[in-house]
Amino acid sequence: MYLGDLSAVRLLIVGDVMLDRYWFGEVSRISPEAPVPVVRVVRSEERPGGAANVARNAAALGARVSLLALVGNDEPGESLKRLMTEGGIDASLHVDDAITTTVKLRVISRQQQLLRIDFETVPSHEALRAKLSEFEERLPACDAVVFSDYGKGGLTHVGDMIRMARAAGKTVLVDPKGDDYSNYAGATIITPNRSEMREVVGRWKDDDELQRKADALRRELALEALLVTRSEEGMTLFHATGTVNEKAVAREVFDVSGAGDTVIATLAVMLAHGADWAQAIHVANVAAGIVVGKLGTAVVTRAELDAALN
Numbered sequence: 001m002y003l004g005d006l007s008a009v010r011l012l013i014v015g016d017v018m019l020d021r022y023w024f025g026e027v028s029r030i031s032p033e034a035p036v037p038v039v040r041v042v043r044s045e046e047r048p049g050g051a052a053n054v055a056r057n058a059a060a061l062g063a064r065v066s067l068l069a070l071v072g073n074d075e076p077g078e079s080l081k082r083l084m085t086e087g088g089i090d091a092s093l094h095v096d097d098a099i100t101t102t103v104k105l106r107v108i109s110r111q112q113q114l115l116r117i118d119f120e121t122v123p124s125h126e127a128l129r130a131k132l133s134e135f136e137e138r139l140p141a142c143d144a145v146v147f148s149d150y151g152k153g154g155l156t157h158v159g160d161m162i163r164m165a166r167a168a169g170k171t172v173l174v175d176p177k178g179d180d181y182s183n184y185a186g187a188t189i190i191t192p193n194r195s196e197m198r199e200v201v202g203r204w205k206d207d208d209e210l211q212r213k214a215d216a217l218r219r220e221l222a223l224e225a226l227l228v229t230r231s232e233e234g235m236t237l238f239h240a241t242g243t244v245n246e247k248a249v250a251r252e253v254f255d256v257s258g259a260g261d262t263v264i265a266t267l268a269v270m271l272a273h274g275a276d277w278a279q280a281i282h283v284a285n286v287a288a289g290i291v292v293g294k295l296g297t298a299v300v301t302r303a304e305l306d307a308a309l310n
């Protein structure tokens, strides 16, 4: 399967951005202050997370990507801006003086995570308003919009933004969070994973029951389609015209974090490029199979995807 030239695809990604930070070090003693290990940090790494990782994944496939999100007036916010520029992304990161940039800091020694430290705060109304008006300005210049919801409050106005985008004829994809999806009504597609799906529709005992629950949710929210990503079981697309299953294709699994970001980014690029549903989820599933074989939140390049598809 040849994907063709994806450089004409224009995506707008909106949502919660975060910085994934890793501190690698050595432990050789216990602290005299408390019964905890002392880590001497020898190396650090940082990667864009959340909506920023979706943006990076879409850009790695060759699409033209703009990103709209909020950061704090701090060093992690600057790091995210730099990482986005390096990834060729046109990032509009509004600085909200009232918040700290969302950071997930892992302290790692000998391949073992010792501690994760999270920094996150809820955005201010002023910053959210400013973001909403910029959304309206940026909308005409894109083919599809991706909302990447990590439940950090950056998508308070997602309902309004979905209505604007659909009224302008754009394809709208949502990676959802929480137990109330009413704000996502009218989107083209939402892409919950198994536990996110369970949180809104409850447990299912077999595929038939999942089918009924997915169809009911799709109708209730007036979605064109609903994609449930099912980790090692692959993914299932529920559409008015039928259901499509894709088996997981990963050869080796090292790190599943960020696989959902790769799925929605690839799906958005393919749909905006004019692919049909079956083609789009096939390519997204192949991309996810590649990314779970990499360490950390990672991206799949166009060359890797071409090699896996042919």
Ligand SMILES: Nc1ncnc2c1ncn2[C@@H]1O[C@H](COP(=O)(O)OP(=O)(O)OP(=O)(O)O)[C@@H](O)[C@H]1O
Residues within 6 Å of the ligand: 192, 193, 194, 229, 230, 231, 232, 233, 234, 235, 247, 248, 249, 250, 253, 256, 257, 258, 259, 260, 261, 263, 285, 288, 289, 292
């Ligand atoms: N253990 C696995 N083995 C094979 N493929 C996997 C595995 N985990 C994930 N995948 C692939 O990645 C896709 C998305 O994974 P998953 O359903 O776990 O999303 P997710 O929970 O949103 O991911 P994350 O939140 O970590 O980014 C799956 O549909 C599948 O194609």
Ligand SMILES: [Mg+2]
Residues within 6 Å of the ligand: 175, 193, 260, 261
């Ligand atoms: Mg996810």
